[in-house]
Amino acid sequence: MSTFEPITLSDGTVVPGIGYGLGTANFNNDTAELVELVKTAVKVGYRHLDGAEAYNNETSLGKAIAACGVPREELFVTTKSGPGLKDIPKSFEQSLEKLGLDHVDLYLIHWPYDFPKPGYPTIQEAWKHMEAIKDSGRAKSIGVSNFRVRDLEKILNMSDLKHKPTVNQIEFHPFMYKAGEELYQYLKKHDIKIAAYGPTTPLTRFANDGFSAAFEKARKGVASRGKADKVEPGQVLLRLAAQRGAIVVTTSGKEYRMKEQLAAGALSELSREEMEELVEAAKPEPQRAFMKHMDDDKTEY
Ligand SMILES: NC(=O)c1ccc[n+]([C@@H]2O[C@H](COP(=O)([O-])OP(=O)(O)OC[C@H]3O[C@@H](n4cnc5c(N)ncnc54)[C@H](O)[C@@H]3O)[C@@H](O)[C@H]2O)c1
Numbered sequence: 001m002s003t004f005e006p007i008t009l010s011d012g013t014v015v016p017g018i019g020y021g022l023g024t025a026n027f028n029n030d031t032a033e034l035v036e037l038v039k040t041a042v043k044v045g046y047r048h049l050d051g052a053e054a055y056n057n058e059t060s061l062g063k064a065i066a067a068c069g070v071p072r073e074e075l076f077v078t079t080k081s082g083p084g085l086k087d088i089p090k091s092f093e094q095s096l097e098k099l100g101l102d103h104v105d106l107y108l109i110h111w112p113y114d115f116p117k118p119g120y121p122t123i124q125e126a127w128k129h130m131e132a133i134k135d136s137g138r139a140k141s142i143g144v145s146n147f148r149v150r151d152l153e154k155i156l157n158m159s160d161l162k163h164k165p166t167v168n169q170i171e172f173h174p175f176m177y178k179a180g181e182e183l184y185q186y187l188k189k190h191d192i193k194i195a196a197y198g199p200t201t202p203l204t205r206f207a208n209d210g211f212s213a214a215f216e217k218a219r220k221g222v223a224s225r226g227k228a229d230k231v232e233p234g235q236v237l238l239r240l241a242a243q244r245g246a247i248v249v250t251t252s253g254k255e256y257r258m259k260e261q262l263a264a265g266a267l268s269e270l271s272r273e274e275m276e277e278l279v280e281a282a283k284p285e286p287q288r289a290f291m292k293h294m295d296d297d298k299t300e301y
């Protein structure tokens with residue numbers, strides 16, 4: 001069972017420290033198999049489910065929530081607006097309808113880069129819609145995803161700001177840490193929690209090159225201090241994201257992997273030295289699997 005610590009957001013909402021995502025592992029679109037997979041994720045212990053309008057599978061997520069046997073109030077359900085950002089109230093209504101829910105726990109703007117387009121609201125207008133949704137009680141908490149500092153500033157500098165974003169869901173792993181430092185400091189200063197997606201990217205999406213030695217050292221360190229016979233590489237990366245204070249969002253289509261992910265929370269901790277060595281071993285430039293606009297420091301949305 002998982003011991004990823006729950007994280008309390010600035011509005012008091014409590015989020016399970018690890019979430020199961022429906023956006024990767026070929027999950028796009030509704031299928032009966034996906035309903036079963038999400039039920040399996042809940043059966044093995046996941047209580048936090050990360051969906052999105054863009055994943056085209058909110059209906060399957062809703063069916064799994066209804067059929068999983070765990071009461072709604074024990075689940076933490078996130079969804080995100082996008083591509084429907086032109087009309088956030090409508091996008092939200094459609095999401096609730098598909099999910100078959102009267103509220104979600106966390107509602108996010110999936111990306112900021114649509115906002116300068118004709119017919120779209122500004123970031124500030126979009127945020128007013130998000131605030132109204134929170135005030136209606138149909139989203140317990142509201143936040144953003146893939147927002148740079150300059151995008152967040154547009155919200156935090158609003159003269160009529162009522163609710164600030166509680167979360168920025170971003171790609172977060174050692175191959176991002178150096179490039180992301182300014183953003184992380186900004187988020188910390190404003191008590192906006194990081195939800196870390198792609199946490200296993202150094203293992204699953206890019207060649208390890210110079211990173212492997214530090215990684216194996218950290219893995220052996222965790223194993224030698226704990227009771228676990230074996231520490232899986234992915235588990236080290238999930239621990240790392242959690243120890244850096246993030247809500248971890250991962251996924252898998254395999255039950256044994258889901259269990260392994262949750263069990264990472266019960267392993268012994270990475271030492272400060274191991275964590276620093278992992279960051280130092282990674283290249284300074286970002287190796288990003290998603291959302292390349294995050295590295296563009298010129299374009300205004
Ligand atoms: N907001 C966004 O823009 C955004 C972007 C990407 C992902 N997400 C969310 O985050 C969730 C998780 O993202 P992710 O998939 O990048 O997380 P992740 O880095 O944990 O990768 C999980 C994938 O890697 C595979 N995997 C995990 N450990 C492995 C191992 N040891 N060996 C081989 N394969 C392994 C899994 O089976 C799965 O396919 C998504 O499903 C989605 O909900 C959000």
Ligand SMILES: OCCc1c[nH]c2ccccc12
Nearest residue numbers: 023024028052054055110290
């Ligand atoms: O959440 C970001 C990753 C992702 C998975 N499926 C998508 C479809 C549209 C936009 C982004 C995504």
